[in-house]
Structures are given as structure tokens and as C-alpha cells.
Amino acid sequence: QKEVEQDPGPLSVPEGAIVSLNCTYSNSAFQYFMWYRQYSRKGPELLMYTYSSGNKEDGRFTAQVDKSSKYISLFIRDSQPSDSATYLCATRLGGTSYGKLTFGQGTILTVHP
Amino acid sequence: EPEVTQTPSHQVTQMGQEVILRCVPISNHLYFYWYRQILGQKVEFLVSFYNNEISEKSEIFDDQFSVERPDGSNFTLKIRSTKLEDSAMYFCASRIRSGTKNIQYFGAGTRLSVL
Numbered sequence: 001q002k003e004v005e006q007d008p009g010p011l012s013v014p015e016g017a018i019v020s021l022n023c024t025y026s027n028s029a030f031q032y033f034m035w036y037r038q039y040s041r042k043g044p045e046l047l048m049y050t051y052s053s054g055n056k057e058d059g060r061f062t063a064q065v066d067k068s069s070k071y072i073s074l075f076i077r078d079s080q081p082s083d084s085a086t087y088l089c090a091t092r093l094g095g096t097s098y099g100k101l102t103f104g105q106g107t108i109l110t111v112h113p
Numbered sequence: 114e115p116e117v118t119q120t121p122s123h124q125v126t127q128m129g130q131e132v133i134l135r136c137v138p139i140s141n142h143l144y145f146y147w148y149r150q151i152l153g154q155k156v157e158f159l160v161s162f163y164n165n166e167i168s169e170k171s172e173i174f175d176d177q178f179s180v181e182r183p184d185g186s187n188f189t190l191k192i193r194s195t196k197l198e199d200s201a202m203y204f205c206a207s208r209i210r211s212g213t214k215n216i217q218y219f220g221a222g223t224r225l226s227v228l
Contacts, residue, residue: 036219043117043204043219044156088156092215099144099208099215100169103156 003027006089006104015113019076023089023104026070030102031094033065035074038086038106047087048074079111115139117220119205125226126195134190134223136205145188146206146217147180149173156204162188195227 006023013019021035032051036044048063050056056063064073072089089104118137126132138145147159160170162180179191188207192199202224206217 032215034216041222041224043119043206043221045219046216049216090156099146099217100158100161100171101146101148101156101217102158105155 003102004089004091004104006107008105008107010108010110012110012112013079015079015081015111017079017111019074019079019083019109019111021074021076021087021089021107021109023072024070025072025091025102027091027093027102028067028070029093030091032092033063033072034090034092034101035061035063036088036090036103038088040085044088044090081111081113084110115218117205117207117218119203119220119223121223122221123224123226125228128197128227129194131191131193132195132225134192134203134205134225136188136190136207136220137186138188138205138207139209139218140186142207142209142218144168144208144210144215144217145180145182146208147190148204148206148219149201150204150222151198151201159190159203192225195225197227200225200227 004025035048038044053065053067060077062075086106088106090101120135145162150156160174161168181189202222204222205220208217
């Protein structure tokens with residue numbers, strides 16, 4: 001079973017739509033959950049960082065973590081063409097972990113005007 | 114804003130040759146990482162480095178690979194005797210230990226093409 005699974009899409013939405021991106025994970029020891037955005041031929045850029053279960057909001061972005069179902073989500077409100085990128089979910093162990101990130105496959109998102 | 118810098122942006126090499134990928138992490142960061150991303154696949158962890166030694170490595174990181182922090186600013190990944198399957202984007206990342214919010218910042222990557 002893959003540690004982190006993410007639907008690679010591609011996902012295409014009109015400008016202004018609400019986008020929902022999701023990942024599932026298998027290791028219940030993961031405690032930190034992140035969403036990174038990656039533009040073509042660029043490095044991953046951190047969007048959201050959450051610890052354990054709950055919601056976190058930052059502008060148009062909302063991250064949700066449900067540890068009971070091992071499910072993480074990113075919602076993008078009022079999506080813009082500039083949001084077109086690959087979105088990567090990532091997880092990390094807590095405790096004495098040196099911080100290795102485990103990534104999902106990435107979802108390719110296109111927001112068309 | 115401080116950033117992780119990687120050079121070169123694109124490296125082309127012949128199979129069997131050695132390559133060194135270079136990274137300049139953010140200056141006050143203490144943990145350093147290499148990841149790779151084969152085209153169309155996941156970003157995969159290779160190695161983490163702290164206090165001048167490897168703290169964790171994946172099964173991908175075999176004897177063909179080595180890392181070094183030769184001075185106070187650079188962090189390098191050496192790949193000996195490159196193989197076709199080493200062709201990938203290689204990302205360097207760094208983080209500062211700051212409570213529990215240990216965020217990794219990534220460089221733009223080096224595209225390695227092995228011919």
C-alpha cells in the first residue's frame with residue numbers, strides 16, 4: 001500500500017470555481033501535513049502546514065486534516081488562472097524524525113479564464 | 114526573501130560519469146535534504162543531513178550517492194558512475210529548527226540528464 005495517495009488528475013476548472021484536492025495516507029504515525037504548489041520546472045513551494053487534525057485557513061486556501069480517516073484536503077476558493085500548477089500533499093512523522101517528507105503523486109490543476 | 118539556490122539548473126552527462134549537484138541552503142538553516150523527482154513520478158526523499166552527518170537516507174541512496182557540506186554555505190550531492198535511470202530533477206531543501214513548525218524550503222532544482 002502506497003504511503004500517500006493522490007489523484008494525479010488532471011483537473012480543469014473555470015476561473016472562480018472552488019477546487020477540492022485530496023490525499024489519503026496509510027501511516028497513522030504521520031503528524032504533520034503540508035500542501036506544496038509546484039509550477040512547471042520549479043521547486044515545490046509551501047502553501048499550507050498543519051499539525052494533527054483540524055482546519056487551517058489562509059486567504060483563499062483552506063487545509064483540512066482528518067486523522068481518523070487518514071484524509072487530507074486542500075480547498076481553493078475563487079480560483080484564479082495563476083493557481084494553475086501541480087499541487088503536492090506531503091506528510092511527516094513527528095517525534096524525533098529528522099523531517100523526511102513523504103509526497104503524494106501531485107494533482108495537476110488548470111484554471112481557465 | 115532568503116531562498117535555496119541550486120546549480121546548475123540543467124546538467125547533461127554521459128552514462129558512467131560522475132556529477133556533483135550543488136546547493137546553497139538558507140544561511141541560518143540547520144537541516145539539509147536532497148529529493149529527486151523522475152519525470153511524471155512523485156518527489157522522493159533521498160537523504161537528510163544534520164550536524165555534518167547523514168541523519169536519514171532512503172533505499173535509493175546507495176553507495177553511488179554521497180553528500181557533503183564542504184564549507185559553511187554549500188551542500189553537495191555527488192552521483193558516481195551515473196546511470197540512465199538517474200535522469201531526474203534533484204531538489205535540495207533546508208529547514209531551521211524552530212519549535213514544531215519545521216518547514217522545508219526547496220530550491221528550483223537541477224535537471225540531470227544522463228545520456
